[in-house]
Amino acid sequence: MSETTDRVTVEVDGPLGVITLRDARRRNPLSSSTMKAVTAGLRRLDEDAEVRVIVIRSEGPAFSAGHDLGELVERTLEDERAIFATCTELMQTVHDVRQPVIAEVAGMAFAAGCQLVATCDLAVAGRSAKFSTPGVRIGLFCSTPMVALTRAVGRKRAMHMLLTGEAIDADTAADWGLLSGVVDDADLATTVRDLALHIAGSSARTVSIGKQAFYRQIELDEAAAYDEMGETMATNAMTCDAQEGMSAFLAKRDPVWTDS
Incomplete structure (x- = not known):
């Protein structure tokens, strides 16, 4: 599968789904049409049984x-609400799809771009990447990016970024928890592909169970989380792939996944 709009490409590369932001000249803004295209792409890839990991990347600097x-100036309140509802739908879809979603971050990730990085399950950046929530400087506080940012880096660091609008570098972003890895710019694409293929080697059913369980438990108190995850592990253990994986380990052989 390969689908292209003016600003977004959705492709399948073996077990990987790749969504590429292509409006490089304008630094890949998350316009309404772009957000809708990315959301639609995620949903199409979610339905493709062969796709085990999704990468979101970009062209340009x-x-x-x-x-x-430009979409936020001289609009009605309903227009503004619709734009941010579209953004929220995109972010929630990243979490809803069964596959892990990896952000491959080259260059700046500002405002809603930073929100998308914070929302993805994993995020790897080139060392020259920068991250910022600069809305406060133009009178539009980054309130929706704040939701994902706070959950990624914690309260004080999120407030520092939100109140100052200052950019942080990739190493700082990794130290704060916004990124899962930082590599030299020249190694970014290869590193992300290797990571995605490594994850794709596991049972797709098991990975999907784990991803959805992660987001269910993360906001629960400890006792409720253990109750919920105990039941999750018990039902996971009954799946064909869990039985196959444990049997293969005991027999010292490679497992054969059926994704069931």
Whole structure:
């Protein structure tokens, strides 16, 4: 499968689904049409049984500079609500799809672009990448990016980024928890592909169970989380792939996944 719009490409590369932001000249703003295209791409890849991991990447010098501000000027309140509802739908879809979603971050990831990085299950950046929530400087506080950012880096660091609008570098972003890895710019694409293929080697059913369980338990108190995850592990253990994986380990052989 390969689908292309003016600003987004959705491709299947073996077990990987790749969504590429292509509006490089404008630094890949998350316009309404772009957000809808990415959301639709995620849902199509979710339905493809052969796709085991999804990568979101970009062309040009920026991962994403954030919302298309031209869409936010001289609009009605209902227009504004619709834009941010579209953004929320995109972020929630990243978590809803069964596959892990990896952000491959080259260049700047600002405002809603930073929100998308924070939302993805994993995020690897080139060392020259920068991250910022600069809305406060133009009178539009990054309130929706704040949701994902706070959950990724914690309260004080999120507030520092939100209140100052200052950019942080990739090493700082990794130290704060916004990224899962930082590599030299020249190694970014290869590193992300290797990571995605490594994850794709596991049972797709098991990975999907684990991803959904992660987001269910993360906001629960400890006792409720253990109750929920105990039941999850018990039902996971009954799946064909779990039985196969444990049997293969005991027999010192490679497992054969059926994704069931």
